Amino acid sequence: MKDFAALFTRLDATTRTTEKVAALAEYLEQAPEDDRLWTLALFTGRRPKRLVSAARLRAWAGERAGLPDWLVEESYSIVGDLAETIALLLPEGEPVEGKSLSHWIKYLQGIAHLPDDEKKPAILDAWDQLDATQRLLFDKLVTGGFRVGVSQKLMTRALARVTGQEEAALAHRLMGD
Amino acid sequence: MARDPLLIFTPEGIHCPEGGFHIDPWRPVARALITHGHADHAREGHGAYLAPHAAAPVLRHRLGDIRLGTLAYGEPREIGGVTVCFHPAGHVPGSAQIRVARGGEVWVVSGDYKVAPDGLSEPFEPVECQHFVTESTFGLPVFRWPDRDQVAAELNGWWKDSLAAGRRPVLGAYALGKALRLLTLLDPSIGPILTHGAVEATNAALRAQGLSLPETVRVTPETDPDAYPGALLLAPPSALGSRWARHFGPSSNGFASGWMRLRGVRRRRAVDRGFVVSDHADWAGLNWAIDQTKAENVYVTHGYTENFTRWLCDKGLNAQVVPTEFGGEVEDDAVTEAEA
Numbered sequence: 001m002k003d004f005a006a007l008f009t010r011l012d013a014t015t016r017t018t019e020k021v022a023a024l025a026e027y028l029e030q031a032p033e034d035d036r037l038w039t040l041a042l043f044t045g046r047r048p049k050r051l052v053s054a055a056r057l058r059a060w061a062g063e064r065a066g067l068p069d070w071l072v073e074e075s076y077s078i079v080g081d082l083a084e085t086i087a088l089l090l091p092e093g094e095p096v097e098g099k100s101l102s103h104w105i106k107y108l109q110g111i112a113h114l115p116d117d118e119k120k121p122a123i124l125d126a127w128d129q130l131d132a133t134q135r136l137l138f139d140k141l142v143t144g145g146f147r148v149g150v151s152q153k154l155m156t157r158a159l160a161r162v163t164g165q166e167e168a169a170l171a172h173r174l175m176g177d
Numbered sequence: 178m179a180r181d182p183l184l185i186f187t188p189e190g191i192h193c194p195e196g197g198f199h200i201d202p203w204r205p206v207a208r209a210l211i212t213h214g215h216a217d218h219a220r221e222g223h224g225a226y227l228a229p230h231a232a233a234p235v236l237r238h239r240l241g242d243i244r245l246g247t248l249a250y251g252e253p254r255e256i257g258g259v260t261v262c263f264h265p266a267g268h269v270p271g272s273a274q275i276r277v278a279r280g281g282e283v284w285v286v287s288g289d290y291k292v293a294p295d296g297l298s299e300p301f302e303p304v305e306c307q308h309f310v311t312e313s314t315f316g317l318p319v320f321r322w323p324d325r326d327q328v329a330a331e332l333n334g335w336w337k338d339s340l341a342a343g344r345r346p347v348l349g350a351y352a353l354g355k356a357l358r359l360l361t362l363l364d365p366s367i368g369p370i371l372t373h374g375a376v377e378a379t380n381a382a383l384r385a386q387g388l389s390l391p392e393t394v395r396v397t398p399e400t401d402p403d404a405y406p407g408a409l410l411l412a413p414p415s416a417l418g419s420r421w422a423r424h425f426g427p428s429s430n431g432f433a434s435g436w437m438r439l440r441g442v443r444r445r446r447a448v449d450r451g452f453v454v455s456d457h458a459d460w461a462g463l464n465w466a467i468d469q470t471k472a473e474n475v476y477v478t479h480g481y482t483e484n485f486t487r488w489l490c491d492k493g494l495n496a497q498v499v500p501t502e503f504g505g506e507v508e509d510d511a512v513t514e515a516e517a
Binding site for chain 2: 012013014015019065067068070071074075078079080081084085088089092136
């Protein structure tokens with residue numbers, strides 16, 4: 001998750017297309033196979049299903065941070081993004097090394113069938129193992145609202161750079177299915 | 178009969194009727210006590226000014242030939258029937274909270290404050306009182322400041338990465354306070370630090386009073402960009418993307434402010450990098466400071482006043498919002514540079 005969060009930070013920190021493509025290409029080159037596929041899926045709009053409602057997630061975060069609902073609500077209205085609000089409100093976590101993007105996606109798939117009151121401890125436990133940026137991404141996976149400012153075109157260019165294939169052919173395959 | 182309150186809130190600003198003075202007034206008054214030199218707290222046109230010794234050079238630099246008396250921190254002064262005293266606020270060098278006492282009744286006006294030491298400002302000193310007038314610029318729990326070492330590592334990493342990418346790092350920060358603190362975080366072994374005139378003028382005033390700052394080179398129209406290949410430019414935010422900055426070639430723009438904690442603000446400003454550095458207390462800092470004063474009555478003057486006041490009332494304090502014209506750390510570009 002650390003590398004994926006670093007990629008997100010780099011993409012977020014620049015408005016320049018060339019730098020976004022470079023960041024994506026560097027990430028794709030070194031990422032393990034699973035992470036690479038999940039990153040491609042997420043960045044091309046194949047979002048995971050919502051696991052917990054936004055209201056429920058917000059309530060859990062408030063409880064964990066020791067804050068009343070109204071204050072979480074007010075914070076959300078200032079920040080404008082629920083996943084980010086939660087990431088910022090929670091006490092500092094202790095990031096655990098070596099748990100990748102695919103690890104957390106599988107973790108969420110593993111609790112998807114549970115009732116909410118059993119999902120809760122699993123989510124709280126995960127929050128404790130992530131830093132603020134990683135949490136923001138994790139929360140977006142949980143709420144099914146994963147959108148990052150990467151266009152299909154950028155993704156195609158980055159992939160073309162890494163694989164040495166033609167952009168047009170890749171674009172066609174990315175859009176298919 | 179009960180006496181009038183020691184401090185009241187008037188259209189001119191915070192007023193002490195018995196002492197015949199105002200604190201950081203925003204309309205001209207006869208006698209003003211000043212918490213610090215930022216433009217929204219130290220305004221022109223008062224008959225006489227009283228401030229901490231350490232604030233004098235910046236006040237004179239900004240306001241010119243004013244009638245200015247000064248006191249050391251902790252040195253009491255009788256004015257009318259009341260005793261006033263300055264205590265460090267940790268906001269910028271020379272900044273103060275003002276304690277006002279009459280018999281056993283004690284009020285403290287915090288001005289702007291920051292509780293974590295920054296290595297330059299006299300560290301914040303909690304003062305016990307019954308009535309505490311506080312700011313709440315960052316009075317929401319989403320605001321939590323990273324520690325100094327982390328910010329320094331981010332800043333210096335960005336400096337090096339920008340150079341490696343063939344870009345000139347240009348760091349925007351307000352001159353009084355913020356730019357100074359950044360100077361203490363930057364690593365001069367990476368390269369020279371070039372400063373905009375507005376930043377250098379304040380640096381000079383503070384160097385003159387003995388603050389130790391790393392070496393800086395003031396940019397003039399004659400400055401040859403090629404003579405400083407590894408340099409970082411430190412400038413007011415208004416200089417980001419300006420002709421002044423473009424003179425130095427392709428840039429990577431960084432901006433330092435508490436608002437950089439929020440992704441939406443970072444994106445809206447379209448800077449390349451945001452660094453979370455503020456001269457104001459974060460959420461935990463505000464709550465800690467208020468606890469330390471043991472005050473039961475809290476007056477919240479600027480920032481997220483409604484939310485912060487409700488939070489304090491929930492905790493059992495007698496808190497209220499007091500409308501003021503203080504600006505806090507303003508996110509907007511349009512404000513004058515001394516305001517944040």
